[in-house]
Amino acid sequence: MIRSVIVLAGLGLGLCAAMAQSNPIGERQQTMKGVGAAAREGAAIAKGEAAFEAAKAQAIFRTFAEAAHKMPTLFPESSKTGGETTAAPKIWEDQAGFKAAFARLEADATAGGAAAIDLASFRTAFGTVTKNCGACHEVYRIKK
Numbered sequence: 001m002i003r004s005v006i007v008l009a010g011l012g013l014g015l016c017a018a019m020a021q022s023n024p025i026g027e028r029q030q031t032m033k034g035v036g037a038a039a040r041e042g043a044a045i046a047k048g049e050a051a052f053e054a055a056k057a058q059a060i061f062r063t064f065a066e067a068a069h070k071m072p073t074l075f076p077e078s079s080k081t082g083g084e085t086t087a088a089p090k091i092w093e094d095q096a097g098f099k100a101a102f103a104r105l106e107a108d109a110t111a112g113g114a115a116a117i118d119l120a121s122f123r124t125a126f127g128t129v130t131k132n133c134g135a136c137h138e139v140y141r142i143k144k
């Protein structure tokens, strides 16, 4: 009896540990969805469809920078397939290049957040930062 309780407790712990890092694909897709939403907000401002607000601009660049910081940790070897991932094998073949691309996004987003003080400077910074999106997707994402 006591023994089975201990075994069960052990199983429970193992499960918790597994769950904490069980869904990197879902987590990176959620993170990128957040980036996509921020990019849409930014595009609306750049096109003059939404008003420029410094706080909103900062939040957009912060979303990019935080995502870029976190993303490289969400591609363990075990997550090459599954969950409708569009991650390309190239990510694991060229880890250095992939991480450098996120480092560039983070640096551009941080610089953009500091530079964007009005609509004109926002447009310039937003244009620079969003060049990173397609550049990375071209190489490190498969088309479905």
Ligand code: HEC
Residues within 6 Å of the ligand: 025, 028, 029, 030, 032, 033, 035, 036, 039, 064, 084, 085, 086, 087, 088, 098, 101, 102, 105, 129, 130, 132, 133, 134, 136, 137, 140, 141
């Ligand atoms: C250094 C690489 C890299 C950069 C830079 C990057 N992405 Fe991504 N993005 C990815 C990868 C890899 C995926 C696929 C993730 C998966 O499916 O596992 C992705 C997926 C996405 C998705 C789809 C999410 C989903 O599953 O619904 C969106 C939207 C997206 N990115 C938007 C952006 C935008 C906007 C930017 C620029 C601000 C950007 N990304 C910059 C690598 C990048």
